[in-house]
Amino acid sequence: MADLRTYTIIYVLLLVLGTGKFVFFEFDFAYSVAIGGTILLAVAKIGLIAAYYQHLIEEPRSITYMMATAVFMVFLLTIAAGYSIQ
Amino acid sequence: MADLPPMTTVKRWLVTTNHKDVGILYIATAIFFLLLGGAMALIFRIQLWEPGGVGILTGNEFNQAVTTHGLLMVFWFLSPIASGFANYLVPLQIGAKDLAFPRMNALSYWFYLFSGVLLIISFFQQGTFAGGWTMYAPLNVPTYTPAMEATTGGNAVILGLMLFVISITIGTVNFLVTIHRSRAEGLGLWNMPMFTWSWLLTVWMMLFAFAALLAALLLLVSDRVLLTQYFATDQGSSLLWAHLFWFFGHPEVYIVFFPALGIMFETFQTFTGRRLVGRKWVIIAMVLVAVQSFLVWMHHMFLTTINLEIKTLMMATTIGISLPFDLMVFALIYTMVKGRVRFTTPFLFSLGALVLFILGGITGVFLGAVVLDYEFRGTYWVVAHFHYVMVSGVTALVAGLYYWWPKITGKMYSETLGKLNFAVYFIGFNMLYFPMFLAWETPRRVFHFAEGAQIYHRVATVGAFILGLSFLIMILTFAKSWVSGPDAPDNPWEFSRTAEWAVPSPPPLENWDGRPSYASGRLEFVEDSPAATDGGVAHGQGNQAEATIEHEEEHADHASIWPFGIGVGTFVFFLGLSGLTPYIVDFAEGTPNPPEGLTTVPEPSMLYPILTVLGIGIMGVTLYKFGMEDFEVPEMNIAERWPFGGVGNTKFGVWVFLASDVVVFGAIIGAYIFMRIHMGWHEWTTVPFASWPGLLNTYVLLTSSFTVILALVMAERKNKKGLLGAMTATLLLGLTFMGVKAYEYSVKFADGEYWWYGLEYSIYYVTTGMHALHVILGLFIAVFMIYRIISVDAYLEDHRPVEFFGLYWHFVDIVWVLLFPLFYLM
Numbered sequence: 001m002a003d004l005r006t007y008t009i010i011y012v013l014l015l016v017l018g019t020g021k022f023v024f025f026e027f028d029f030a031y032s033v034a035i036g037g038t039i040l041l042a043v044a045k046i047g048l049i050a051a052y053y054q055h056l057i058e059e060p061r062s063i064t065y066m067m068a069t070a071v072f073m074v075f076l077l078t079i080a081a082g083y084s085i086q
Numbered sequence: 087m088a089d090l091p092p093m094t095t096v097k098r099w100l101v102t103t104n105h106k107d108v109g110i111l112y113i114a115t116a117i118f119f120l121l122l123g124g125a126m127a128l129i130f131r132i133q134l135w136e137p138g139g140v141g142i143l144t145g146n147e148f149n150q151a152v153t154t155h156g157l158l159m160v161f162w163f164l165s166p167i168a169s170g171f172a173n174y175l176v177p178l179q180i181g182a183k184d185l186a187f188p189r190m191n192a193l194s195y196w197f198y199l200f201s202g203v204l205l206i207i208s209f210f211q212q213g214t215f216a217g218g219w220t221m222y223a224p225l226n227v228p229t230y231t232p233a234m235e236a237t238t239g240g241n242a243v244i245l246g247l248m249l250f251v252i253s254i255t256i257g258t259v260n261f262l263v264t265i266h267r268s269r270a271e272g273l274g275l276w277n278m279p280m281f282t283w284s285w286l287l288t289v290w291m292m293l294f295a296f297a298a299l300l301a302a303l304l305l306l307v308s309d310r311v312l313l314t315q316y317f318a319t320d321q322g323s324s325l326l327w328a329h330l331f332w333f334f335g336h337p338e339v340y341i342v343f344f345p346a347l348g349i350m351f352e353t354f355q356t357f358t359g360r361r362l363v364g365r366k367w368v369i370i371a372m373v374l375v376a377v378q379s380f381l382v383w384m385h386h387m388f389l390t391t392i393n394l395e396i397k398t399l400m401m402a403t404t405i406g407i408s409l410p411f412d413l414m415v416f417a418l419i420y421t422m423v424k425g426r427v428r429f430t431t432p433f434l435f436s437l438g439a440l441v442l443f444i445l446g447g448i449t450g451v452f453l454g455a456v457v458l459d460y461e462f463r464g465t466y467w468v469v470a471h472f473h474y475v476m477v478s479g480v481t482a483l484v485a486g487l488y489y490w491w492p493k494i495t496g497k498m499y500s501e502t503l504g505k506l507n508f509a510v511y512f513i514g515f516n517m518l519y520f521p522m523f524l525a526w527e528t529p530r531r532v533f534h535f536a537e538g539a540q541i542y543h544r545v546a547t548v549g550a551f552i553l554g555l556s557f558l559i560m561i562l563t564f565a566k567s568w569v570s571g572p573d574a575p576d577n578p579w580e581f582s583r584t585a586e587w588a589v590p591s592p593p594p595l596e597n598w599d600g601r602p603s604y605a606s607g608r609l610e611f612v613e614d615s616p617a618a619t620d621g622g623v624a625h626g627q628g629n630q631a632e633a634t635i636e637h638e639e640e641h642a643d644h645a646s647i648w649p650f651g652i653g654v655g656t657f658v659f660f661l662g663l664s665g666l667t668p669y670i671v672d673f674a675e676g677t678p679n680p681p682e683g684l685t686t687v688p689e690p691s692m693l694y695p696i697l698t699v700l701g702i703g704i705m706g707v708t709l710y711k712f713g714m715e716d717f718e719v720p721e722m723n724i725a726e727r728w729p730f731g732g733v734g735n736t737k738f739g740v741w742v743f744l745a746s747d748v749v750v751f752g753a754i755i756g757a758y759i760f761m762r763i764h765m766g767w768h769e770w771t772t773v774p775f776a777s778w779p780g781l782l783n784t785y786v787l788l789t790s791s792f793t794v795i796l797a798l799v800m801a802e803r804k805n806k807k808g809l810l811g812a813m814t815a816t817l818l819l820g821l822t823f824m825g826v827k828a829y830e831y832s833v834k835f836a837d838g839e840y841w842w843y844g845l846e847y848s849i850y851y852v853t854t855g856m857h858a859l860h861v862i863l864g865l866f867i868a869v870f871m872i873y874r875i876i877s878v879d880a881y882l883e884d885h886r887p888v889e890f891f892g893l894y895w896h897f898v899d900i901v902w903v904l905l906f907p908l909f910y911l912m
C-alpha cells in the first residue's frame with residue numbers, strides 16, 4: 001500500500017480536478033472545449049481513484065482488464081445505440 | 087455452527103449451503119417451473135385450435151398466458167436448471183469441496199425460488215403481466231396497459247424478475263471466483279472438462295448481460311411504481327427499451343444454450359469413447375461466440391427506426407457469429423464418426439439436440455438478413471426458429487438429467503423407458519414446432535390466423551400434448567428408478583473421464599477424502615501431511631487421531647438459516663412494493679403538476695405498505711445475523727488460480743461484483759445519454775436549480791473517499807482510535823452528502839417539479855437517486871462496522887473488510903465523478 005503522503009497528494013489533486021470541471025462551465029469556454037476538458041478531467045479523476053484509492057496498480061493486471069471490459073461494454077452499448085439513431 | 091441435519095428432514099433443505107444440495111434444489115425447482123410454463127403453453131395451444139380461438143381464454147388472458155409462458159421458460163426454467171447442474175458438478179469437475187461462498191450460494195437459490203413465487207402470486211393480483219416476454223415499451227408501463235387493474239400483478243412480475251436477476255448476479259460472482267480460484271493442482275484452464283468450460287463462459291456472459299437487464303428493470307420498476315417516464319414517452323422510449331433489453335437479450339440466448347452445449351460435448355465424448363475432435367478449437371470457438379454475442383443485438387431491431395448502416399453492420403456480425411457455431415457442430419459430428427457410438431438415453435437426447443439445433447440455426451441465419459427479416463419479423467417463423475434452438479437446448483438438458491441421474495441419486499434408470507421417452511419427445515417436438523415454419527405467415531402472439539394455416543396449428547397443438555406426455559414419461563422413469571432402480575456404481579459409463587465419476591454415487595458431503603490433484607497428468611488423490619501444507623486442506627485418513635485434530639482445525643461449516651431468512655425478508659419487501667403504485671398516484675394527484683393519463687388505478691390496499699415495512703424489518707434483522715454469524719469456509723491451500731492468483735477470494739468477489747455494477751450504472755448513464763441524443767443534445771433542460779450543490783457534494787464525497795483510505799491505513803497500524811475516527815468521519819460525510827441532496831430535491835419539490843414532470847426530471851431523479859441509494863447502503867455497512875469496532879475491536883487483526891468497504895465506497899465516488907458534470911454542468 002502507498003503511504004499516507006501519497007494518499008494526501010492524490011486527495012488534493014482530486015479536489016483540484018473536480019473544481020476544474022466547474023470552472024470549464026462557469027467561465028466563458030466554448031461548449032465543445034468545456035465538454036472535452038471535462039471528459040479529460042473525469043477520466044483523470046477516475047484513473048487516480050481506481051489506481052491508488054482502490055489500489056488497482058497493486059493488484060494482478062487481470063483485475064484491471066476485467067474492469068476495463070465492463071467499461072468497454074458500457075461504451076459499446078452507449079455509442080452503438082447513440083449512433084443507431086443518427 | 088450446527089452440522090447439517092439428515093436429508094430426510096425439511097430443516098436440512100432450509101439450512102443447507104452445500105453445493106450438491108443447492109444443485110438438487112435448483113434442478114427440482116426448475117422442473118416445477120417447467121411444468122407450470124408447459125401448462126400455460128398447453129392452454130393457449132388449445133385456444134389456437136381454430137382461427138379466432140376456441141374461447142377458453144379471453145384476449146387478455148391469452149396475452150397473460152403467452153407472456154408468462156415465455157418468462158417462465160427462459161428465466162425460471164432454462165438458466166436455473168443449468169445452474170443446478172453447475173452447482174452440483176462444477177466443484178466436482180474442478181476438484182473443489184464447495185463453491186467459494188457457500189452461504190451466498192444458498193442465498194441465490196432462495197432469491198430464485200422467491201422470485202418465482204412472486205410471479206405465481208401475480209396471477210392472483212387481478213391478473214399478471216401481459217406485454218410479452220420481451221416487455222417492449224410502452225406496453226410495459228401502466229399508462230399503456232389496457233387492463234389497469236393489472237398494475238399490481240404486472241409490478242409483481244417485474245419485481246420478481248428483478249429479484250431473479252439479483253440471484254443470478256450473486257451466483258455469477260460465486261462461480262467466477264470458484265472456477266478461477268479453486269481448481270485442483272495441475273488443472274489448467276485448457277484441461278477443464280467441457281461442461282465446466284461452457285459454464286465458465288456462461289457466467290462471464292451473465293456477468294455483463296444480466297447487469298444491463300438489471301438496469302433496464304430498475305428503470306421499469308421506477309416507471310411502474312414511482313411514475314417516472316422512461317418508457318412512457320414518445321421521445322425514444324421504445325428504442326431505449328429495445329436497446330437495453332436486447333443488449334442483454336442476445337447474449338441471453340447463448341447463456342441458455344451454452345450449458346446445453348457443454349452437456350452435448352460431455353455426452354458425445356462419453357458415449358463415443360473418444361475425446362472431442364478439435365477440442366482446443368471448440369473452446370476457442372466458444373470463447374469467440376461469447377465475445378461476439380455482445381455485437382449483434384440490433385438484429386432484433388431491424389424493424390425499428392435505427393439507421394440502415396447499423397442494420398447492415400449487425401447483419402454482418404450476425405452472419406459472423408454463425409461461423410464458430412458451424413465449427414462446433416462439425417466437431418460433434420466428427421467425434422461421432424470417429425468413435426464407436428453407444429445409443430444410451432443421454433446420447434440419444436444429445437444427438438437429437440444436435441439435429442434440432444442445426445435446423446434452428448439455419449433458420450436463424452434467414453432472420454439475420456435484413457431484407458428477409460422485414461418479411462419474417464413478428465411471425466411464426468421467428469417463433470419456430472427460436473423454439474428449435476432453445477428447445478434443442480432443453481433436449482440436451484434432458485440428456486444431462488439422464489447422464490447424471492445415477493451420480494446424483496445413486497440409482498440406475500430403465501433404458502427402455504428412457505428410450506421410449508426420447509421417441510415420444512422427438513416426435514412431439516417436431517410435430518409441435520415444424521408446422522410453425524409452414525404456418526409462418528401467422529402473426530405471433532395472436533390467435534387470429536388465415537383458414538389455410540389451421541391444419542398446421544392443429545398438428546402443432548397435438549404435438550404439444552405429445553411433447554407434454556414425454557415429460558410425464560420422464561418423470562415416471564425417474565420415479566421408478568428412485569423407488570426400485572438398482573444401485574448405481576461410482577461410474578456407470580465405460581468411457582466417462584471427468585472427476586465426478588471418480589467418487590461414489592452420490593458423492594460424500596465434502597466430495598473427497600484426499601486432495602485431488604492433476605499434477606502427474608491424471609487425477610490422483612494425495613494425502614498431504616499437515617506439516618507440508620502449513621495447516622493442511624486434506625483430512626488425513628491414515629492416522630485417526632491426527633485426522634480428528636486436523637478436522638477440528640479445518641472444520642468447514644455447511645449450515646446456515648440466514649440465507650433463507652434474507653430470502654423471506656426480500657420477498658415480503660418486494661411483494662409490498664408491488665402494491666405501492668396507487669399510493670404514489672394518490673400523492674401525485676395532490677401535487678400542482680400531476681402526471682397525465684393515469685385515470686384508472688386499483689384501489690390502494692393497506693396490505694402493501696405494511697408488507698413493505700415488514701420486509702425491511704426482516705431484511706434488517708436477518709442481514710445483521712448473517713453478518714454476525716461465524717461461518718468457516720477454508721480457502722484451498724493448493725490450487726490453480728490463473729489468471730486471478732494474487733488476490734483473496736473475497737477481494738476478487740468484490741471486484742467481480744463491482745464489474746457488474748459498472749455495467750448497471752453505465753447502462754443507466756447510457757440511458758441518459760441516449761435519450762438526450764434522441765431529444766437533441768441542446769434541447770435538454772438542466773434540472774438542478776444550481777450547480778453549486780453538485781460541486782459541494784463533489785468535495786464532500788472526495789473527502790469521504792480520503793477518510794476511508796485513512797481508515798484502512800489506521801487499521802493496518804492497528805490504531806483503534808484512528809480507525810474509529812476515520813470511519814465515523816466517513817459516516818458523517820455520507821450523511822452530509824445526503825443532506826445536500828435532500829435540500830436540492832426539496833427546492834425542486836417546492837416548485838411542484840417532481841420526477842413525472844418531464845423526461846429530464848425522471849432521468850435526473852432516478853440516476854441521482856440510484857446513486858444516493860448506493861450511498862445509503864454504504865452508510866448501513868459503515869454503521870455496522872463502527873459498531874463492530876466499538877464492541878469487539880474488529881478489523882485490527884484482519885483489516886480486509888475495511889479494504890473491501892473502501893473498494894465499494896470509492897466506486898460510488900467514481901460514479902459521482904460522472905454524474906456531477908452530466909447533470910449539473912452540461
Ligand code: HEM
Nearest residue numbers: 339343385386408447450451453454463464468472475476
Ligand atoms: C446460430 C445462429 C443464429 C442466428 C443467425 C440467429 C438470428 C436471429 C435473429 C436475426 C432473430 C430476430 C428475428 C426477429 O425477431 O425478427 C432471432 C430471434 C431469436 N433467436 Fe436466434 N439466431 C441464432 C441462434 C439462436 C440461438 C442459439 C438461440 C437460443 C438458444 C436463439 C434464440 C432466439 C430467440 C429467443 C429469438 C426471438 C426473440 C423474440 O423476439 O422473442 N437464436 N434469431
Ligand SMILES: [Cu+2]
Nearest residue numbers: 336383385386
Ligand atoms: Cu439475437
